[in-house]
Amino acid sequence: MTSQICVARIGTAHGVRGAVKLWTFTEDPLAVKHYGPLMTKDGARQFEVTHVREARDHLVATLKGIASREDAERLNGLELYVAREKLPETDEGEYYHADLIGLAAVNAANEPLGRVTAIHNFGAGDIIEIAPPQGPTMLLPFTNAVVPTVDLAGGRVVIELPQEVEGDEAPTLT
Template structure:
């Protein structure tokens, strides 16, 4: 079985003319990308070593070994960078890597199946858990203790307390 990978950063647009790139990190400490050694693409075909980083507004500006021109940097825009899951620090109780939650069964408090976790998102107002039921559209729910009171990775499940209604929903509206 291949080692699980965790996306720790995404390369953005070039910064300047000497090959620097904007780098959005998904680690608690943005500078941790320097600690993991070479970062690879999801398919593992390319790897990049972060030579230097500095903080900018909302992101880092990074120098990657072998990227020497703006044209080189432009070709990397949007590339996601991964590390092996086992290279990351262990989590504390009630902490999870998003990748650890993907694929877990979603059940209600009685243990009845709701679906499977297919994603964790954050659009700026907090984490959202995406559940794919056996049929129909996926459910996007707040990833809060009220809606997701139990995460049991060892048992392979999350318990979901579905909200009774969502403010603004009007089933009679056309």
């Protein structure tokens, strides 16, 4: 398991006094204010959230030491991390994305399928991305039917691949 978890990404500047748009990857978006200093992945920079408020699909945050629009613009795209021990423990059947990335993906017969390279969510639910040793990556829904077993201690996830569809016709959408 990783020692750092990415909890937010800084977006564009908001206003002229150094505020930034902030996208959080936490269950409670406002929790980023309570984790203490947020760090860059390499730990070279730390940012303390001094004020935060909700906006339409993101937060607007003020960071200690960032006082101008120009300072804020230089932070665009920066990912922010916290030490894992500052985050709450997960419940049964809950996982941090970072815990899944890098796990071996196997089928029900324990035959290797590849490695978990990412977890995505485009709005309709989580998607697990599996990179096989050769060929294109697989994007599968992260559901109990497709991923019935997550074995963090064993370093693997079991993937139930959907049965191949017979025929080569595309389904009709109405």
